Amino acid sequence: MRVLNIHKRTLNQPKSEIAELLKTLATENDRIWPKEKWPAMRFKGGINVGEKGGHGPIRYSIEKYNPNEIIQFRFLKPTGFNGIHKFEIKELSKEKTEIKHTIDMNTAGKGTIIWFLAIHSLHNALIEDGFDKLENNFSKKHKKSKWNFWVKIIRKLLAKKRK
Template sequence: MRVINVHKRHVHQPKEKVSQLFRTLATKDDLIWPYKNWPAIKFKNGLKIGSKGGHGPIRYTIIDFIEGEYIKFQFSKPEGFSGTHQLSINAIDDFNTEIIHEIRAKTAFRATLFWVFVIRWLHDALIEDAFDKVENYFTNGQKRTRHHSWVKFLRGVYKGSSLRTKIT
């Protein structure tokens, strides 16, 4: 199956300010990733091309990176999932920025079922939580995307299991 999954969020801040937050990705002071409610994103060698890492059971390698512009990852796990995902920062104008997360992949039969019934649901909730975190940083707001009951069920099933896998 061909997978294309895109999330976008308009942030009422200049690109330079949003880019500053993205420099903290996968650090102990991460201002993007919602690590309090999801498995943290980690990389063995930091944010640089060739560094391997991931979050929970999802593994990938950084294959392209221009600080302040985008970071692109190649999936290595789960099995049967072949493709990339990318996090981008685009200036709309001098005072507004769009953040985009995009998956482009192909899945084998079993991976397709895993995507349709598990990964997509959890992925969508995680990315919206990350985008909420970015937006809340600039607004001191409490924007919180509501999760579907299926997401809540899946999180309960996975709590304390393979979603908490560490990078070694």
């Protein structure tokens, strides 16, 4: 199954500010990834091309990295996830920047089933939580996207399974 999943957020900040925060991804002081609510993104050797890591059961390797523009990952697991996901930043004006997260993959077999039943909804919530965290670096208002009913149910089921 072809999957093209895109999330975008426009921030009233210069690109240089967003690029600085992108450099914190997968570090102890991560100011983008919502590790307070979701499994942390981890790479043993840090953010470097060729490093392998991931979050929760999702594994990937870093394929491209330019902290001023893009970080791109190639899926390794789960089986049946064939493609990439990436964060990109783009200057819209001197004081406006777009952050974009894209999954571009083909799923097969079990990968199609788990994408359709669980990962798709969880992924959408995770990315919006991450964009909220990023935006909250610059705002006194605390942005907090709401999870849909399905995300809440899946998270409860997964929490029970871990106990």
